[in-house]
Amino acid sequence: MNDIQLYLAPFQGITSNVYREIYTQHFDGIDKLFTAFFSSIHKWKIPPAKSIELAQTHHHGVRVIPQILSKDADEMLRFAQICADKGFEEINWNLGCPFPRVAHKKRGSGMLPYPEMVQEILDRLMPCMPVKFSIKCRLGYESPEEIxxxxxxxxxxxxxxxxxxxxxxxxxxxxxVDLTTFEKIADKVASPLIYNGDIFSPDEFLSIQQRFQQINRWMLGRGLLTNPFLPATIKGIPLPEEPKILIRKFVDDLYFAYRHKMNDRLQSINVMKEMWSYLALSFDNPTKVFGKIKKCKSFDTYEDTVNLVFEKYQWMGSGGKR
Ligand SMILES: Cc1cc2nc3c(=O)[nH]c(=O)nc-3n(C[C@H](O)[C@H](O)[C@H](O)COP(=O)(O)O)c2cc1C
Incomplete structure (x- = not known):
């Protein structure tokens, strides 16, 4: 299965520059990374707190694709040019965000019922686009027929x-996930098509792959956040003898990298909690594990709790309860 390509899905608040760097340092199998979406690019300069997300075009050799959420072609071109100047070769347009405060403004997946609006934006955008341009969308907003x-x-x-x-x-x-509608479009898409949605285990990957044999690029989201070895397992890359030891190292490196980035502010624990809300699902008692992590309010209690979790609970990989 060497010709398959696996992408790490973007997650606002989780798959940050720090996560992407530490993840690719420890785990194999991912071929492309995405930033979480940028929005409100009103100027030619991105504020420092956000521009850190564009500090690296690659993490350990894996390409990063910056993502924009917008319904303004000029803003998207500005973003594309900023990214081009920083050495990025592609940007991605978010037409998938489902949150009502975004969608009600016809942004993200809220634009999917309006193909004429998409047409207008692409007409204006594409002739001037300085980099490659990809789209991440859903099947629709109200109905899967919209696609x-x-x-x-x-x-x-x-x-x-x-x-x-x-x-x-x-x-x-x-x-x-609506595999029936995806199947209907799989042979109709002119550009390379990437499947995304609910691949939580190698078995789920195999069953979806069997159904869509024409697809060889896949985006993994929550399944990878839960089990960071998922891409390697799907690709048949051998895992270490004691995967739990590497998971521990990853969790510790991520924690200290966030503390460093956030100048030891307690906010770094909150960022780790977001990540743990998925990672906890790979332990034999996710409710207990996440319940304990969620309560931590200081670095000492967080560190003690992580020690306890790794001592007391079994790591099940993708085989944990969901
Ligand atoms: C908390 C959260 C934040 C997300 N942020 C983004 C984002 O910034 N951009 C984006 O395209 N998708 C975002 N997504 C969607 C994921 O990238 C992915 O498409 C979705 O989780 C489905 O894939 P999965 O079933 O493999 O998790 C987000 C999802 C969640 C749950």
Whole structure:
């Protein structure tokens, strides 16, 4: 399965520059990384707190794709040029964000019911785009039928990739993925098509892959945050004899990197808690593990709790309870 490519999905508040750097330092198997979405690029200069996310075009040799959430072609071009100047070769347009405060303004997945708006933006944008341009979208916002009207629009432009999260916006992250609709579009997409949604284990990957044999690029999200070895396992890369030891090292390195980045502010524990809300699911008692981590309010209690978790609970990888 060496020809398959696996991408790490963007997660606002989790897959930061720090996460991407430490993750790729410890784990193999990921071929592409994405920043969480940028928005409100009103000026040519990105504020320092955000520009750190564009500090590296690669992490340990893995390419980073900056992402923008916008409905303003000029803003997107400004972002593309800023990224081009920093050495990035591609940007990604977020047409998938489902949160009502975004979607109600016809942004993210909220734009999917309006193909004419997508057309207008791409018409203005694409002739001037200085880098490769890909899109991450859902099947629709209100209905999975919406993608049918979008595909002819997308097909008019040289998109480098189309990543489709097989849900509609209204579902948020709940309910089943809609493989039937994904199947209907799989052969109709002009650009390379990437599947995203609910790949939590190597078995789930295999069953979806069997259904879509024409797809060889896959984006992994919560399944990877839960089990960082998921890409390696899918690709058949051998795991260390004691995976739990490497998970521990990863968790510690991430924690100290965040403390360093945040000048030892307690906020670094909150960032770790976001990550633990997924990682806890790979232990044999996720509720207990996350319950303990969630309560930590100081560096000492966090460190003691992490020691206890690794001593007391078994690490199950993708085989934990969900
Ligand atoms: C907390 C959270 C933050 C997210 N942030 C982003 C984001 O910034 N950009 C984006 O395109 N998708 C974002 N997503 C969606 C994921 O990238 C991914 O598409 C989604 O989780 C489905 O994939 P999965 O089932 O493999 O997790 C986010 C999802 C969650 C739960």
């Amino acid at each position: 049918q009207a979008l595909l002819p629009v997308f097909a008019q432009f040289p998109l480098s990739e189309l990543i489709v999260h097989a849900r509609i916006g209204k579902q948020l992250y709940k309910g089943p």
